[in-house]
Amino acid sequence: MTAANTILEWKGRSVVLDLIAPYVYIGTLAGEDSQYLILEDADAHDLRDSSTTRDQYVIECLRHGIGVNRRRVFVQKTQVVGISLLEEVVP
Numbered sequence: 001m002t003a004a005n006t007i008l009e010w011k012g013r014s015v016v017l018d019l020i021a022p023y024v025y026i027g028t029l030a031g032e033d034s035q036y037l038i039l040e041d042a043d044a045h046d047l048r049d050s051s052t053t054r055d056q057y058v059i060e061c062l063r064h065g066i067g068v069n070r071r072r073v074f075v076q077k078t079q080v081v082g083i084s085l086l087e088e089v090v091p
Contacts, residue, residue: 023046026043
């Protein structure tokens with residue numbers, strides 16, 4: 001199984017995107033193209049705006065739900081250092 005195949009299987013599910021920058025995106029994977037991963041009903045969170053760590057923030061979203069602040073967002077693949085299903089986050 002390749003990463004590309006796995007990402008296609010995750011379409012319609014909640015994912016966590018960890019970026020190079022101090023941002024984390026959590027939302028429903030709607031699709032992708034050659035440059036972007038596309039999330040819908042997403043939370044774009046700047047980690048500099050809170051005192052919580054990346055892991056703490058993601059666990060709070062797992063426990064309490066995604067605080068949607070974007071209907072759709074395009075995230076550059078070159079900025080993503082990790083992608084996982086929200087349901088696979090270990091609290």
